[in-house]
Amino acid sequence: MYFSYSDKVVKLQKELTSFMEEHIYPNERLYEQQLNEQPSRWSAVPPIMEELKEKAKQAGLWNLFLPESEYGAGLTNVEYAPLCEIMGRSIIGPEAFNCGAPDTGNMEVLVRYGTSEQKEKWLKPLLNGDIRSCFSMTEPDVGSSDATNIQCSIVREGDEYVINGRKWWSSGAGDPRCKIAIVMGKSDFTASKYEQQSMILVPLNTPGVKIERMLPVFGYDHAPHGHAEIHYDNVRVPASNMLLGEGKGFAIAQGRLGPGRIHHCMRLIGAAERALEELCKRIQNRSTFNKLLSQQGVIQEWVAESRIEIEQARLLTLKAAYMMDTVGNKKARKEIAMIKVMAPAMALKVIDRAIQAFGAAGVSEDTPLAALWANARTLRLADGPDEVHKAQLARLELKSYHEKEATYAHKGFV
Structure with a gap:
């Protein structure tokens, strides 16, 4: 393993560092100030964030993740590491470059496992930074560190799946731009231990999706991103929303x-x-x-x-x-x-x-x-x-x- 960075990475390090110093650090307080000026901390995104995102796009500092993918910057994990580190110096840094969680993980799922239709509908707007997403896996009533414990059900009925369950710590669900959730649940409670689970795409505006509350972390609400407890109550989505296939969750x-x-x-x-x-x-x-x-x-x-x-x-x-x-x-x-x-x-x-x-x-x-x-x-x-x-x-x-x-x-x- 070599510990030196390529010329490409060194150039990106310098550009990212300059961007952080010129645009991110000076606007951290403004971001919070604009958030507090909204009618609700969950009602709108501070305008400065969209300004920062546009500047990052223009600077070519956008979607730097996704190794070995036509959608990313063509960087390996080793090359991305020092760049991700620079972004992590600020709480608002990763989002400005469209490299924040959980969107990066969800985009990777769509790149790897999504159909052409799913990519067109959800991956493209995520890559453009037009929408955001959340990941609904953890549940309040079971030890979710063992993912085989989850009890949310995903049941096939004709050309639809019906989702029932309660999730929490679905990070990002509070954001008004959050349009899609990847939900993990059980589609077959009788299958072998690691083939009971499935993942399915659920638009947050689907009837039956109810955000019960936002969960603060040590007093920080992390608005407008936030961490939600969500009740999926007889939520119906097309069968085409299934990711990869039943039992692949x-x-x-x-x-x-x-x-x-x-x-x-x-x-x-x-x-x-x-x-x-x-x-x-x-x-x-x-x-x-x-x-x-x-x-x-x-x-x-x-x-x-x-x-x-x-x-x-x-x-x-x-x-x-x-x-x-x-x-x-x-x-x-x-x-x-x-x-x-x-x-x-x-x-x-x-x-x-x-x-x-x-x-x-x-x-x-x-x-x-x-x-x-x-x-x-x-x-x-x-x-x-x-x-x-x-x-x-x-x-x-x-x-x-x-x-x-x-x-x-x-x-x-x-």
Whole structure:
């Protein structure tokens, strides 16, 4: 694996960094101000976001994800990693470049598994940034970290499917531009464990789709994006809305979550980098007990440990990206699981140190730190909690050990 970036990536890094400095960071507060000026925080999108999106399109910084796809920028996962990291330095950054969750994951699903009709109707407007989407998988009444637990039903009736179930943490459903949901449910409760589930496209304006409430995260409502609890009550959609076919939901989920997980980790590295920068600025301009904070030994340790931890997470993320590019997502699942555990934990530590250096200001909305911390904390749960990834890692490691042990025994070494 080579650790140097191509000329193309270096050029994009510079362009993205300049765009962030010129357009994104200066407008973070304006975005929130415009949101608060709306009749409701869920009624409209701050105008500045559409302005930023148009500028990003004109700059050629649009849809940089989607490796090996005619729809993206033709970048590999390794090439996309440092770019996604830059976008992740701001809460509003990813959307401005049409590289935000859950749209990226949903677009990948449509690219991989969608029919021509589905792509024309939903993928094109998503790629253009004209609409947004949500992903309805998690349910309030079951442990959804085990996707086989889900109980939402998707039943065929003639030329339609009828969906019944309650979902929550359907991120993005609060956005007035959110027009389509990918819903995961069970189409056959009697099939084998991993073939009961299906995924289906459900327009949010379909009769029977009811957004019950928006769920705040540590007090942040994340409007107008938000995280919804949705009741699908006898919702009828055409049979042509099924993705890939009945019983393919679990396979689609595994394909979707790999890229989604690594993108989260890339963005978290960017968030940690920004927090470390804020920390370094703060400690060189703040004194306590006749000393600059930067002269305090304990704070110097914070800086050193943060740099070490960020570099560790970045290198492991690049390794996972490299494996996804070279041997595929399935064979890279061990590395993906490792970064999904490591990156949020790292980001939380680094951001927490920055918050501590800012004192009371760190937990306020005067800095981006509190919002970055809240977002990072959710990612120890989103796309599978730490414990699930650790359990998978342990199984894979033990399987590898037993295979080696069997090989040694066969050769007479044991």
